[in-house]
Amino acid sequence: MPIHWFPGHMNSTRQAIKDRVKAGLDVVIELLDARLPGSSSNPLLASLTTGRPSLKVLNKQDLADPAQTEAWLAYYNAQPHTRAIPLDAGEKTPARALVKACRELAPGRGDMHKPLRVLICGIPNVGKSTLINTLVGKKAAKTGDEPGITKVEQKIVLENGFYLFDTPGMLWPRISIEQSGYHLAASGAIGRNAFDEAEVALELIATLKRRYADRLQQRFGLAELGEDDAVLEAIGVKRGAKIRGGAVQLHKAAEALLMDFRGGQLGRITLETPDEMAAWRRAAAEAEERKAAQREADKAAEKAKRSGRRQDSGGEA
Ligand code: G4P
Numbered sequence: 001m002p003i004h005w006f007p008g009h010m011n012s013t014r015q016a017i018k019d020r021v022k023a024g025l026d027v028v029i030e031l032l033d034a035r036l037p038g039s040s041s042n043p044l045l046a047s048l049t050t051g052r053p054s055l056k057v058l059n060k061q062d063l064a065d066p067a068q069t070e071a072w073l074a075y076y077n078a079q080p081h082t083r084a085i086p087l088d089a090g091e092k093t094p095a096r097a098l099v100k101a102c103r104e105l106a107p108g109r110g111d112m113h114k115p116l117r118v119l120i121c122g123i124p125n126v127g128k129s130t131l132i133n134t135l136v137g138k139k140a141a142k143t144g145d146e147p148g149i150t151k152v153e154q155k156i157v158l159e160n161g162f163y164l165f166d167t168p169g170m171l172w173p174r175i176s177i178e179q180s181g182y183h184l185a186a187s188g189a190i191g192r193n194a195f196d197e198a199e200v201a202l203e204l205i206a207t208l209k210r211r212y213a214d215r216l217q218q219r220f221g222l223a224e225l226g227e228d229d230a231v232l233e234a235i236g237v238k239r240g241a242k243i244r245g246g247a248v249q250l251h252k253a254a255e256a257l258l259m260d261f262r263g264g265q266l267g268r269i270t271l272e273t274p275d276e277m278a279a280w281r282r283a284a285a286e287a288e289e290r291k292a293a294q295r296e297a298d299k300a301a302e303k304a305k306r307s308g309r310r311q312d313s314g315g316e317a
Pocket of ligand 1: 059060061062063087088089090122123124125126127128129130131
């Protein structure tokens with residue numbers, strides 16, 4: 001069953017982004033999870049900040065497959081008014097790379113008269129707080145945090161004439177593609193109660209079998225990989241997730257696999273390629289078009305039925 005997750009209270013974030021655009025915005029930084037650089041991107045951000053250059057930061061690159069990170073960087077760097085850089089929490093001076101890329105995107109700005117105004121956004125768990133803490137903890141000055149006002153935009157001065165704005169609230173992921181839902185759930189970006197762990201684990205197993213089968217075998221000591229559900233059971237057996245009577249608790253097996261994936265114990269893994277993502281987006285758009293056409297056809301049929309009934313009752317009178 002596809003994952004649906006609508007946590008609501010997105011309106012305040014939407015408004016905060018709109019306010020920043022109105023107040024002045026030169027570059028948008030979107031933090032992405034390098035293990036799922038397509039699924040962790042939120043189209044809402046692009047639609048709210050149209051026309052502004054975009055810096056895609058592929059964060060947690062230490063957990064992602066380096067070859068795939070290269071492919072995703074090339075994909076984003078080929079898009080107009082867009083730059084992409086890899087990053088992870090191990091980087092001691094992240095400001096340097098961020099400032100350089102933003103200056104390239106907005107060459108006319110960045111001094112005291114025309115400061116470079118940059119907005120940073122990202123879906124939950126992508127590492128935004130960690131990055132901001134590193135930025136603030138080092139040489140950056142933090143302002144705008146007025147006592148008693150919690151819903152305030154945070155302004156970080158990265159260097160003279162360079163302002164980084166962090167909006168209050170969360171940019172929740174939008175799940176319009178089934179595979180993206182599974183990848184977001186596997187990465188830990190969406191609430192635990194919104195999905196079935198065993199289902200997400202089975203999807204993860206299918207992906208790992210396609211590209212990282214050896215890692216799966218090594219990590220769990222599996223001599224061979226059978227059907228996906230047999231693999232999940234085997235993981236459960238290896239991790240002692242059996243109950244009395246011998247049955248395997250699949251949710252425990254799923255938890256073990258998801259924990260290992262999130263923590264990088266399976267090695268550096270990327271769940272999706274730019275080509276796959278493009279194909280999923282096309283399929284989702286086509287499905288949406290078919291649904292819209294069906295809705296129109298249903299509406300027309302209903303209208304015809306009603307007008308037929310009116311004619312019938314008019315004839316009887
Ligand atoms: P958020 O504000 O975007 O929601 O994310 P946050 O910074 O809270 O980071 C979410 C989790 O991701 C944290 O782990 C954090 O340590 C981890 N993380 C952030 N950046 C990186 C990175 O570049 N590489 C790796 N490997 N991990 C990163 P946690 O287990 O939830 O918390 P903690 O136990 O580390 O405190």
